[in-house]
Amino acid sequence: MAALCEEFTLCGLPTGIEGRRQQIGLQGVEEAEEQDTVLVTDSDRTVTLYKVSDLKPLGTWAVKQGQHITCPAVYNHISGEYVLVHDDKVLRVWKDDDVSLDKVFKATLSADVYGVHSLPDTEPIVLFQGGALTYLDDLLANPQQEIKTIVTEDEKITWSEALVYDGKPVLIFITEKHPDWFVYTWRPVFSACQRWRLPPVIDGSKVLDFSARIKNKMVSLAILYSSGHVRQSEVSLTPSDQEIEPELTVSPLLQLPDPVDSGSLIILHDSYIATLTSCAAQQKDRLCIWNTSFQTLQDCKEYSQKTWTQLWSHDSKLYIPHANSLLVVRYTCEPSCLASALGKGKGTHTSAPEAVSVINWETLTGKTAPPKSAATRRTPRAKKPPSKSDEQNSYVEIVSDIQTAPESQIPSLVQRVWFNTELSHFQIAISNVTQGLVTRCKREPTFYPQTSIIKLIESGMLSYSLCPDLMTLCLEKQDVQALKLCLDRFTDVPEAVLCLCLKAFLSVDEEVLGKAMIETNTAASYIQESELPVEAMELEPATIMQNGFSPPALEEDSSDAQMLHKMAPKAEIGGSPVSLRRAVLLNSILTSPFSETFLLPPLKDLSSEQVVLLLSYLNYLYKKCNENFALKLPGEERLSVTQILDWMNLVLDANFTVLVLLPKAKPLIRNLQKFVRSQMKFFSELNKIEGSLTELQNTQMGRQSRGRYSIEVLELY
Template identity: 40%
Template sequence: MAALEEGFTLTAVPLGSGPDGPLGVEQSDKTDQFLVTDSGRTVILYKVSDQKPLGSWSVKQGQIITCPAVCNFQTGEYIVVHDNKVLRIWNNEDVNLDKVFKATLSAEVYRIHSIQGTEPLVLFKEGAIRGLEALLAEPQQKIETVISEEEVIKWTKFFMVFRHPVLIFITEKHGNYFAYVQKFNSRILSKYTLLLGQEEKSVTQSFSTSVHRKFISLMSLSSDGCVYETLIPVHPSDPEKNQRVVRSLLLKSVVSGNARSGVALTILDQDHVAVLGPPLSASKECLSIWNTKFQTLQTSKELPQGTSGQLWYHGENLFMLHGKFLTVIPYKCEVSSLAGALGKLKHSQDPDIHAMTHFVNWETSQGYGLGSQNSEQSKRILRRRKIEVSVQPEVPPSIQLLAAVQKDSEKHIEVELRKFLAVKRTPDFHTIIGDVVIGILGRYKAEPSFYPRNCLMQLIQTRVLSYSLCPGLMESALEKTDVQILQICLQQFPDIPESVTCACLKIFLSIGDDSLQETDINMESVSDYTATIQDGEIEQQTEILQNGFNPEEDNCENCAQELIEKPQAATEESTSCPVTGKRAALLENATMTLPGIHPPTLNQIMDWICLLLDANFTVVVMIPEAKRLLLSLYKFVKSQISICSELNKIEVSFRELQKLNQEKTNRELYSIEVLELF
């Protein structure tokens, strides 16, 4: 269970004089003290237990604080940035910020991070990172640009992984999101492209992150009101390569999808998240705690005065702007259990009844039948049992995944699969992927209702599968008429039998346009064509010049005039291509790396098609719909012949020039030659 306690106002004066509320709430070197940075000119140090300020500092008129103040835990000093480039450092004894240490930097700062156990880090707006000591030694040092043009940092977090500092920041460019992970023990900056999940079609509004043993869990709250999760490996297989990770749905409809502001997300522990925002379109804003393990709402608290969409979490306190005043709401989260998630966890109501302790006091264990003479022996037995438990080997993620495939739900299998894909690849990676697919297909044959499509998509996208490694995959997709999986398999599998290819072709030709419209299909194979998709159909763009051929420049005025004059031809002119864009993507994307010892060449395939056309030419000519096609083919062939003729002339001219160069002697020191090409 989770509970929100009664909150209290921390500040007696209004905050958020800027458009977005306070800049931040950061922990100081004292447990109960926090630095609150207003979006105007002021930094205030508060003691939460006393609900009163201990100190206040402001920059002078005309200056504005642009970065939340933090505490340097190594020195106990405070650090802030104003006007994007001016860094100030002070302590509790200082009164006027204008008289404290000042350093003007050469680039604009996005954020300063500081946590226990390491020096503060400075993240610049262009993505570069510097340690505070190195930056103060040379404030005007050149700061490199890490992110691309028009890429903007949206969110950042600093944490420790295995006692090593790691900084992650999220950027956005044209609606696409990227994650950068900087590990300072290896000085490696890894970049990840955050791919949208199949369910996600919205803009990300808030991020939060937590660290597990082998991966970083990045959660995001999107404008559709759902929470998505991305697993980023702590030890990537190829750290210097731009890798792609997929966001998957974690919690559905935690806030209203119509909320455009006032929403935030923060991770409280392994199984609980706090969400700020209206749960329904017509309701007021609320603070709620959700259990991610069982996907249940644990508790909520209405905020009638509204918020700024900012939520900070320190210790067991949640900080937010309620109205114009900073409010603190303490909370409690118990260990996640099914009974607690469902609100059925029983607690003793009788104050006189005390629950039996879970730990045995070995010094006073005589009442339990254990004398003092054997207490030491019992202690040794307990220690030995603890050692036996502690040395048990950890179950590898691959074994957990294979076991989950046999009996668990689709959601749990997807979680285990993301954990497995997040760790570093081993030499037997492709074999494990094949075993997982075979396990899923075996269970699908036994349970027809079991079809974990998202898992199959992720497994195929690893690009290590082939038809021979999982022969039942495409057959199952044919049974389900899953054209998206069939398309990806046709693009990636090099050893697909001809019978399976023909079966896929029949599916692609027979499936209805309505079903195709609702299916997510890769359209890259038709993206370069001179056709545009309008209302689900491909319409020819006659103004585009392709391969040196302009349809308007031809010598078939008579043929074209006849078609224009006929009413039937006018109807045909307005008729669009019967093949929709998505069906074209399924049919036109073919690979030329054909299997076999002597595969046919492209010219052989074209000759074979021409033979078929010649054999059925009379039938084609008799079809009324083919007249415009034949006219277009005639124009195209004529233009290509003209182009080839001109190329032949240029080739002959170059050959003559080559002969002239060979006949030249070295006796001439200087000459002028005029060459005319006809």
């Protein structure tokens, strides 16, 4: 018996990025040092190490902007290092304590790399696009060595996998030269690759994916076709002396119910395979586990059509990029037998409560039992507590009703979750109901019960991991009220989503802000709205420039404070560059938890107008703190000077080049520069006073040795 078990979100994936970096899934999910850790390589520039059981990132690394990772990063089990290739032929090797990939080992190779494969107790193997293979340590010893081309002209590698046979690595890769497909196997004991030809596809369908496993001292190769057929072939691992290129024999393995447009498959066990398929007609992607021995479906999950049909398997877990998240689905595989295949084995179960069905055999045979009379009914002495299945059915029924009920009835359906006071899995019920609402909102663009969604968020039972699509939906609907509640209550919001909220808060229209119910009482004590537009506040100082240069007096330290006071318009000193409601929303971003390493990359995607507006607001907040000599501003957010400075540094680090080249940002940068300079002078004087007071304290300790009368002179400057 095989089954899909619990599902959870490992991390969020960046979306909505322009150009080449638009989200198209992931490049790879590879095992790291421990069984419970994986390396996730995104579609462009970033590699992140995750502790799966803790849902915790242990480290992240990114190549420079303009560079692109071209094959997934892997872990070298021999040296304890990480390896990746960017821009096809630049090899990088680093360790856990390395922070920047710019400063790690770099080697430029003489040929383009297709991928790097790593196995336990084995040096990683580098597969070049020309079909040549070499161990990593041999390649690092001479990076510019000549790389031979194994494949023929116009032959392109489309898939590869590393296996273990008798404790030694076996690498198999498949090439396409339309309309032909070829299979290559490589073992270190042989000097060259062996090549076989796959038979042509007869029914006109396309080859979608491959998976391989060592079985009976041969490579068992499974092939998924767009027709829904899964076929298998066995590839020998012993060298052949035939001069004629042998053709492999392909036999049927499994038939899926329907043809598919795209798909992926993985061999989980000798008798089980997992498939993730997409069909435009069904509008859903399906993750299934099949028993190939008895041709039966063991378990199935359905997803909205945003999985990119990518599938990885490590340590009894399946990894699926879905929408904005990387999902992890645990699975179990027990020895295959006829009883388990039919669902009659001991301990067999279904993974979802809605999958359970009860058949009334008496109704089917035409024999119905007479109803019990009132005299024969027994009155129970005590009310039986609801079972776990009853509790599950209660909120499963609510989720089912939500999918079809009119929008006016949604609040009463959601309220039923609170009325069921005996429900022990309240958090699970809340998350299921929320996900049901989100699913229907995606299916019906005009459907959006804002009041019910806000009530569910305010319950305090939700988190980003429990319903990752919720904030994405709120961003699409520009529901700033719900987004602020999510930021205030969720502690696991990914940095990429945090930046998407920041972009939305900076660019949303004032008309939308005016309709949102946002509490502004506490922020009104220090946010004073300006009557001047932001553009006028930023560009007014530029009128003092003479022939393209600032007056010489601006560069003199002695006149910094005076010139700043003269140049700054009254609105910049006394008024906020953003409205009161927008300021409250931005404060919820500034007080959210984040990691600098993960926040810097998405911050680079802010537009120049958004960067200038955000910096202007941060500058305003910092001046407010200095005016009041306060380390924290009033309000529920308790916005501190440290948080303001941290965000100011991050925004400047991520967009400094853009700000330097942007004409309208120069006055703001100049003001920040002069303000920092004055602060440095101020703290320098404070350090002098601290030193003088310390010296005074030391002199007071020796007063007992002096007489009754003495004159002491303390020179501070």
